[in-house]
Amino acid sequence: xxxxxxxxxxxxxxxxxxxxxxxxxxxxxxxxxxxxxxxxxxxxxxxxxxxxxxxxxxxxxxxxxxxxxxxxxxxxxxxxxxxxxxxxxxxxxxxxxxxxxxxxxxxxxxxxxxxxxxxxxxxxxxxxxxxxxxxxxxxxxxxxxxxxxxxxxxxxxxxxxxxxxxxxxxxxxxxxxxxxxxxxxxxxxxxxxxxxxxxxxxxxxxxxxxxxxxxxxxxxxxxxxxxxxxxxxxxxxxxxxxxxxxxxxxxxxxxxxxxxxxxxxxxxxxxxxxxxxxxxxxxxxxxxxxxxxxxxxxxxxx
Amino acid sequence: xxxxxxxxxxxxxxxxxxxxxxxxxxxxxxxxxxxxxxxxxxxxxxxxxxxxxxxxxxxxxxxxxxxxxxxxxxxxxxxxxxxxxxxxxxxxxxxxxxxxxxxxxxxxxxxxxxxxxxxxxxxxxxxxxxxxxxxxxxxxxxxxxxxxxxxxxxxxxxxxxxxxxxxxxxxxxxxxxxxxxxxxxxxxxxxxxxxxxxxxxxxxxxxxxxxxxxxxxxxxxxxxxxxxxxxxxxxxxxxxxxxxxxxxxxxxxxxxxxxxxxxxxxxxxxxxxxxxxxxxxxxxxxxxxxxxxxxxxxxxxxxxxxxxx
Ligand SMILES: [Zn+2]
Ligand SMILES: [Zn+2]
Numbered sequence: 001x002x003x004x005x006x007x008x009x010x011x012x013x014x015x016x017x018x019x020x021x022x023x024x025x026x027x028x029x030x031x032x033x034x035x036x037x038x039x040x041x042x043x044x045x046x047x048x049x050x051x052x053x054x055x056x057x058x059x060x061x062x063x064x065x066x067x068x069x070x071x072x073x074x075x076x077x078x079x080x081x082x083x084x085x086x087x088x089x090x091x092x093x094x095x096x097x098x099x100x101x102x103x104x105x106x107x108x109x110x111x112x113x114x115x116x117x118x119x120x121x122x123x124x125x126x127x128x129x130x131x132x133x134x135x136x137x138x139x140x141x142x143x144x145x146x147x148x149x150x151x152x153x154x155x156x157x158x159x160x161x162x163x164x165x166x167x168x169x170x171x172x173x174x175x176x177x178x179x180x181x182x183x184x185x186x187x188x189x190x191x192x193x194x195x196x197x198x199x200x201x202x203x204x205x206x207x208x209x210x211x212x213x214x215x216x217x218x219x220x221x222x223x224x225x226x227x228x229x230x231x232x233x234x235x236x237x238x239x240x241x242x243x244x245x246x247x248x249x250x251x252x253x254x255x256x257x258x259x260x261x262x263x264x265x266x267x268x269x270x271x272x273x274x275x276x277x278x279x280x281x282x283x284x285x286x287x288x289x290x291x292x293x294x295x296x297x298x299x300x301x302x
Numbered sequence: 303x304x305x306x307x308x309x310x311x312x313x314x315x316x317x318x319x320x321x322x323x324x325x326x327x328x329x330x331x332x333x334x335x336x337x338x339x340x341x342x343x344x345x346x347x348x349x350x351x352x353x354x355x356x357x358x359x360x361x362x363x364x365x366x367x368x369x370x371x372x373x374x375x376x377x378x379x380x381x382x383x384x385x386x387x388x389x390x391x392x393x394x395x396x397x398x399x400x401x402x403x404x405x406x407x408x409x410x411x412x413x414x415x416x417x418x419x420x421x422x423x424x425x426x427x428x429x430x431x432x433x434x435x436x437x438x439x440x441x442x443x444x445x446x447x448x449x450x451x452x453x454x455x456x457x458x459x460x461x462x463x464x465x466x467x468x469x470x471x472x473x474x475x476x477x478x479x480x481x482x483x484x485x486x487x488x489x490x491x492x493x494x495x496x497x498x499x500x501x502x503x504x505x506x507x508x509x510x511x512x513x514x515x516x517x518x519x520x521x522x523x524x525x526x527x528x529x530x531x532x533x534x535x536x537x538x539x540x541x542x543x544x545x546x547x548x549x550x551x552x553x554x555x556x557x558x559x560x561x562x563x564x565x566x567x568x569x570x571x572x573x574x575x576x577x578x579x580x581x582x583x584x585x586x587x588x589x590x591x592x593x594x595x596x597x598x599x600x601x602x603x604x605x606x607x608x609x610x611x
Contacts, residue, residue: 003362105346161348
């Protein structure tokens with residue numbers, strides 16, 4: 001079903017990364033500003049992220065010998081140094097997810113650059129090196145994001161949905177490997193319910209949500225795709241879901257032929273295949289022309 | 303279970319088929335984003351990337367699947383998308399599929415004056431003629447937004463059928479003083495949007511079903527149509543239902559339908575032509591729905607209530 005399947009390492013059938021966005025209380029501070037300290041139940045739900053959920057996930061990945069990717073806003077990195085140290089000690093990738101989960105679709109280019117750099121500085125301070133990967137907070141990759149990522153030397157982005165396997169974003173200033181996922185693989189749509197965020201979906205049983213993830217995995221495995229979970233520790237590592245997660249990990253290991261890797265390695269592999277000429281990605285040019293497309297005005301010439 | 307016939311006037315389908323089925327697709331592409339958020343569409347790169355998946359990744363996949371099964375389907379394509387994605391249009395045509403009209407840029411007829419609706423319909427028509435070399439015979443209103451003016455406009459441009467309405471389980475006619483048009487109905491349950499679509503940009507935040515759950519709905523619709531002689535029309539979007547896990551479930555459903563047997567797989571144009579044929583020969587009598595439904599809204603019965611407001 002995939003037109004230009006990518007040769008995965010060692011003949012693997014598909015690539016898998018359980019990537020986690022550890023948003024922490026950034027979501028409450030961004031949404032409520034001066035009122036944030038008054039929303040203690042929501043804050044408690046989000047503090048579960050760094051204090052309870054991430055250590056649990058790290059222990060699970062260690063049991064299965066998996067290295068994965070954690071997207072963490074700069075503010076959370078500064079506020080949870082012990083959690084960050086633990087993530088790094090376990091050999092996982094630390095990647096960029098904004099500074100305070102600010103929404104780039106609402107920022108000027110200047111503001112977006114400011115927050116991007118501020119979070120890079122936080123990552124450098126915590127890990128001693130620059131991040132190579134980015135996921136836009138709320139997937140809100142903006143008209144300016146591509147150029148900023150090239151300027152700051154990012155190698156890959158993981159915010160878009162345009163294919164089933166890696167593809168290449170191209171800009172006059174350079175390229176970025178896109179590692180696409182999809183909202184079906186985001187835990188928010190299956191399990192999140194919050195009055196404070198005005199997000200009132202019914203909460204699914206773990207089996208229902210994982211039925212979706214498993215169907216996505218089966219198809220990836222059959223057709224050579226890329227499976228990237230976009231999960232939040234405070235959502236997906238609550239006890240009942242953590243058990244379902246472990247069952248899924250076991251299913252994947254038992255199936256065999258799965259390349260588990262952090263996104264930075266998957267991006268590097270895509271670049272290596274391109275350089276060796278063993279695979280050609282689809283290419284997607286950015287940015288789009290600015291302003292409403294001319295065809296929207298009645299009477300415009302064809 | 304007692305086999306009580308549920309349909310009042312089942313259609314005599316060709317070769318004694320039990321039912322007719324068409325997987326119709328609306329290839330909306332980025333038209334949805336441009337029409338919804340004209341001034342900031344270009345900054346919503348993630349939403350755009352999801353929509354571009356339709357013409358670039360999903361359509362070639364769908365064409366390949368239907369070629370494997372030897373089935374011809376109907377793709378409704380906004381004129382703007384036909385202009386922007388000639389390769390997708392060519393692939394659809396090379397597969398022998400029908401291309402139907404779906405507005406110019408997914409404009410919503412409910413929000414348009416009669417004159418504007420006519421303008422965009424004509425512009426969509428011109429774009430499809432240019433891209434395909436022939437006039438489309440079928441129409442599906444963007445967002446199912448068939449307006450009080452749509453029937454007359456479709457008659458003016460010589461369309462043979464519409465596939466936007468929901469008043470029956472089998473084809474029927476929609477009529478006014480100027481003549482009639484074949485209506486090929488399908489319910490919202492057959493649309494993939496309520497099962498899978500989740501988008502911050504469009505404010506659509508449905509819970510996403512697994513393919514197995516959604517196909518439970520599509521399959522139960524099929525089973526009952528097969529049992530009772532109805533019409534099964536999927537209203538799917540390549541960027542949604544053409545994603546790999548859902549495409550795999552689609553392949554399973556096609557195999558299920560073929561194994562069950564007695565299914566007439568056809569394009570909507572062929573189904574509309576069959577309806578005309580059996581109507582003309584007297585083998586079948588369709589129900590007729592007169593449009594407009596009411597002389598005006600609000601209807602007079604509401605006047606007391608409205609006066610009180
Ligand atoms: Zn986030
Ligand atoms: Zn549409």
